[in-house]
Amino acid sequence: MSNSNLKQILTDGAWRQNTGLVVLLGLCPLLAVTNTVVNGLVLGLATMLTLMVSNLAVSIMRGLLKPEIRIPAFVLIIASVVTVIELLMNAYFYDLFRVLGIFIPLIVTNCAIIGRAEAFASRNAPLPSLIDGFATGLGFCITLVLLGALRELAGRGTLFSGADMLLGDWGQHLALTIIPEHPGFLLAMLPPGAFLGLALLIAARNAWEARNSDTQTIPVTHLVADHHET
């Protein structure tokens, strides 16, 4: 595996094929939990971990998996990994687990994960698969954090509120009040704010791409139907 290849995988996963901004997979958790930075970060990290472990497991077993059983096998692997993460969070990050609630088990239905298992891990060696999982997860996580920051700032005028749930008591000092006496902007906190915020992020990304690739055309956003998503 050459370095340029690994770099390719990294940029593909995190930027060129960013799950949240380009491929638009896994929108249900993306839109639902991003009302604060901390919520977004935690779900992003949990998703990233799931992607890495499931990619690795699928890649190791790829020689054994016949095409007709690969989908149920993927589902079994992903569901096991997510349940392990759920139990661990419940035990060690109890408050956060309660905030994110149903969205941790719902990582199972994030079709970005089964998508990477199918499109990448089942065809590549363990190391590149692991890196692909990391890169895709990183891209997703960054999107969640950006959207969370956007909405928290607009909606409440704070950043990193609730960091104590992740880091213990000293996390309270991390909570920043950027706009004191913010009256609260309801739209940003409610679901419509998530759609608008995501649209702004996608627009910003496309504008950036357009400016940095004079000869290339703007990458076409693939509209992939979320078949697997509940």
Place this chain on the structure above:
Amino acid sequence: MSGKSHPVIRSSLLLGLIALLGTALLAGVNELTHERIVEQEKLRILRQLNEILPTASFNNDLLEDVIEINDEVFFRHSAPVKVYRARMNDQAVAVLMNLVAPDGYNGDIRLLAGVSANGEILGVRVISHRETPGLGDPIEKQRSDWILGFNHKSLQNPESDGWAVKRDGGEFDQFTGATISPRAVVRAVHNTLIYFEANAQMLFDTPAQSE
């Protein structure tokens, strides 16, 4: 089918194996985390209870001294009301009741209300709700001090008519743009006091129900 097993059988076995591995993994992790999860759950409940009732004011095991009341008509909800009894050297100190206000703007508002043995509110907290952020959510202590307004209230203070939000002629504030959420909470707390006055003896004397 000569010698080698049928591909379907092979695939099924493989799937079964993966399921088995997954189950083993989950069983292991469950074994490792189970105790801690139960512990965390207890701690969380205790933290909620202690916010209303200081640890120094009782010396029984609050989490074990629990009964459940099923009075769907009175509490207007099918969920049983959990009652934690606090005692100091077997003297009744207070009850903490986990109840539901069914008429929030967006459905159930789950509350924890503490009532001292002499019928005074020790404190009320919102455990969970789905009220509109920014409008109905000042019922949370994190958002405003409104919920502290119940402290030291009783059936005599104020009299029955006063147990309503100001818009309804009572003495509790509503919020700008939200009357339904505070109204639901006031009604549920008032109901709790009425129930307590009529049933105080029973609430303290019923033997604890082991879970």
